[in-house]
Amino acid sequence: LAGVGSGLRQGIVIFTGLLLIWFGCWQIKPDWLPRLPILHPLQGSWHQRLSNVMSRLSSQTSWWTPLLLGGIWGFIPCGFLYAAQIKAAATSNLWMGAATMLAFGLGTMPMMLGVGISASRLSADRRSQLFRMGGWVTITIGILTLLRTDAMVDFTGHGALLLLMLALIARPVSGLWAAPLRYRRALGVGAFVLAIAHTGHMLDHTLDWNLKAISVMLPPHQLGIVTGILALVLITPAAGTSFDYMQKVLGKHWRQIHLLSIPALLLAGIHTVVIGSHYLGQLQLSWGNQARAAIVGILIIGVLLVRLRSLWSLLSLEKLYR
Incomplete structure (x- = not known):
């Protein structure tokens, strides 16, 4: 279940990579992304109270202040610290564990x-x-985390497609489900980041940076490559203008740029179905592959239909349409 190459392990890698990218973006521009409750459990008055307590504690000159602060520091989330704590626990000995943490x-x-x-x-x-430079370093580490294994080609590709779908339905369904609209900007940028990671994987692990290999591929696979490239090109301007300043500068053109995500979704769907190893990209087709291809097509059509006000009117749900 959790072995090398397992779905669980790959999922954790994707989650960790996206989390690092999220933290990096927050370091660069704190007000650009909303706070996630899971990452910021103490908000509002609780956060302020804790900050006040820590400030007063750090200003104390008592001999026990460094000892207490050092003890609290052990609960700070840190991958290296957790690794050391696991190593200390693995000794199964109080003194050896203490010596490990001391070292x-x-x-x-x-x-x-x-x-x-x-x-x-x-x-x-x-x-x-x-501090902002540290954010860029964190983003880089997050991207490198997403580029770890061969199997990440499928995971990053599917992740990009899913996030793009959620970003496109965020506004229409906000009357029923508000969360996607709140994180729509993060969803769109996340789709772009995963698409970049997916492209890097394809170039490195599949093509081995030999672009001439595309010319000897089967025509359907060549079509998949072209549609994938076009989809990435179309969402790049949207990702590059996903902040308030560019929205003000571009005015009405900002929305037009972001509407390019709709044809990008169609092209990404064609790319997935035509060249995907779990769809029609295999030389020998199976019912499972064809069924998965049909599901992708249905999901994309569903996203496009959800964006139509006329559909909501037909279902007498126009008051919920946003």
Whole structure:
């Protein structure tokens, strides 16, 4: 279930990669993306109270203050810290576990002190720039996380298609389901990021960066490559203008640019069905492959129909249409 190449493992990799990208975007521009409850469980007054308590605690000069803060620091989410804690727990011995954590603390102390001292000597503007640069580094790590294994070709492709569908139905269904509209911008950009990761996988793992190999592919597969490229080209302007400033600058043209996502969805659907290994891309077709291809087609048609006001009127649900 959780072995190398398993669906669970691949799903965790995708989730982790997207999470890192989300954190990176938040570091670069905090107000660009909404806060996720799962990532920010303490919001509003609770968050403010905790911040006040930590501020007062850090200003104390008592001997026990560093000890208490150090103990609290152990609960801070950190992959390296969790790895050390798991290693310590694996010793099954109190003293060996403590020694493991002590070694981890001593090993990370030079870096922590170095970063802290260096940052204290920088101006507020420089620290802000350093913080934003850290966001770009986090985004890069997230993208690299999505590019880890061969099987990620299918996962990233399906993920991009799903996020694009959710982004396109976000506004029409907001009267029934408000969540997609709130995260529509993140859904669209997420679809673009996964599409880029999918393209990188195809170039690296499938084509081995040999573009001449496309010329010897079967015509349906060549069609799939072309439609995939066109879909990526169409959603690129939308992803590049998915922030408030560009919306103000472009005015009415902003919506026209983002409506290019509709033909992009059609092209992405053709790409998926024609070249996908679980659809019609295999040399020997099976009923399962054809059924999956039909499901993709039905989902895409469903997305297009949901966007039609006339359909909502026909079903006497026009008051719910947004």
